[in-house]
Amino acid sequence: MKIGSSSSDDSDWLSRLTNGLSRSSQKLGQSINDLFTQKKLNDETITELEDILITSDLGFTTASNLTKKIRSLKFNQEITVDEVKATLAAEISKTIEPFTQPIKINIEFSPHVILVCGVNGVGKTTTIGKLAQTYSFEGKTVCLAACDTFRAAAIEQLEIWGDRANCHVFSSETGKDPASLAFDALKHSQDIGADILIIDTAGRLHNKKELMDELEKIIRVIKKINSDAPHDRILVLDATTGQNAHSQVEAFIDIIDISGLILTKLDGSSKGGVLVSLTEKFGLPVHAVGVGESVEDLRPFDPDDFSNSLLGINTSK
Ligand SMILES: Nc1nc2c(ncn2[C@@H]2O[C@H](COP(=O)(O)OP(=O)(O)OP(=O)(O)O)[C@@H](O)[C@H]2O)c(=O)[nH]1
Ligand SMILES: [Mg+2]
Numbered sequence: 001m002k003i004g005s006s007s008s009d010d011s012d013w014l015s016r017l018t019n020g021l022s023r024s025s026q027k028l029g030q031s032i033n034d035l036f037t038q039k040k041l042n043d044e045t046i047t048e049l050e051d052i053l054i055t056s057d058l059g060f061t062t063a064s065n066l067t068k069k070i071r072s073l074k075f076n077q078e079i080t081v082d083e084v085k086a087t088l089a090a091e092i093s094k095t096i097e098p099f100t101q102p103i104k105i106n107i108e109f110s111p112h113v114i115l116v117c118g119v120n121g122v123g124k125t126t127t128i129g130k131l132a133q134t135y136s137f138e139g140k141t142v143c144l145a146a147c148d149t150f151r152a153a154a155i156e157q158l159e160i161w162g163d164r165a166n167c168h169v170f171s172s173e174t175g176k177d178p179a180s181l182a183f184d185a186l187k188h189s190q191d192i193g194a195d196i197l198i199i200d201t202a203g204r205l206h207n208k209k210e211l212m213d214e215l216e217k218i219i220r221v222i223k224k225i226n227s228d229a230p231h232d233r234i235l236v237l238d239a240t241t242g243q244n245a246h247s248q249v250e251a252f253i254d255i256i257d258i259s260g261l262i263l264t265k266l267d268g269s270s271k272g273g274v275l276v277s278l279t280e281k282f283g284l285p286v287h288a289v290g291v292g293e294s295v296e297d298l299r300p301f302d303p304d305d306f307s308n309s310l311l312g313i314n315t316s317k
Contacts, residue, residue: 020291024272025312059277120203123264129161
């Protein structure tokens with residue numbers, strides 16, 4: 001997640017994003033190719049296009065808005081595959097543009113506290129490791145809190161990322177109350193003048209009440225030290241789950257005031273369109289997308305690059 005990146009970094013990232021989204025773009029692009037080869041834009045093709053967009057996880061509202069736009073441009077006329085794709089990409093970009101926002105770090109909060117939550121295995125710890133490495137390389141003092149105290153392996157995993165990023169990891173023996181660890185971690189981060197504290201939490205199924213209560217408690221306890229913290233409350237979502245991501249957002253925003261999303265595993269998913277329907281439905285910022293397991297694979301993204309990649313349109317900047 002590089003801020004102030006060079007143009008070679010940018011083109012490298014664009015190819016990672018394009019490759020990452022290739023499963024999604026193959027599915028969507030191929031269906032559009034099949035539909036619009038030498039066809040007029042009429043009611044029948046418009047309905048079929050809407051179905052393709054819905055099954056590509058773009059959601060009903062987005063699909064309907066997109067097809068309305070195409071209809072208004074070219075109804076009853078021949079339309080090429082490239083025109084369809086370019087129009088869709090431009091409209092998708094417009095839809096997501098207000099929500100593509102990197103995390104706005106303010107080191108004057110000393111520390112800026114980021115709480116990361118989500119269901120099991122979505123990529124929380126990996127995402128934290130990547131963020132920590134990025135911020136640390138930018139010269140910021142980063143601390144991590146291993147508040148997934150259930151599994152020894154979870155603590156070790158965060159410690160490995162912490163070593164790589166050269167940042168301090170607050171941890172405890174397994175079984176300790178995660179809220180009390182979060183409290184101690186924030187106190188110590190303040191004492192050492194850290195710029196950023198990122199709190200890892202255990203994966204929790206959104207229907208497990210006691211685990212959701214625990215998350216609420218972590219926030220409550222942190223607020224005793226700083227009522228504005230955690231400054232970011234990020235929900236990590238796995239793009240391979242498609243529409244299920246919607247119910248995860250609903251469940252988490254019921255419990256905590258989610259301030260932004262990070263969508264991981266776009267590289268393993270043919271459901272990358274879900275990002276569009278998520279922004280449209282919840283209006284939450286999407287801070288970054290993950291397209292692989294290494295640190296270079298997580299970055300804030302440009303709405304045009306994302307939309308073009310999703311449609312399989314080649315652009316070279
Ligand atoms: N392909 C791919 N794999 C990813 C991405 N992000 C994370 N992973 C992998 O997903 C797996 C789970 O990642 P974790 O970071 O352990 O997930 P977690 O949410 O912390 O899991 P729990 O703590 O068990 O809930 C690991 O194998 C990661 O390497 C991504 O963007 N793309
Ligand atoms: Mg984890």
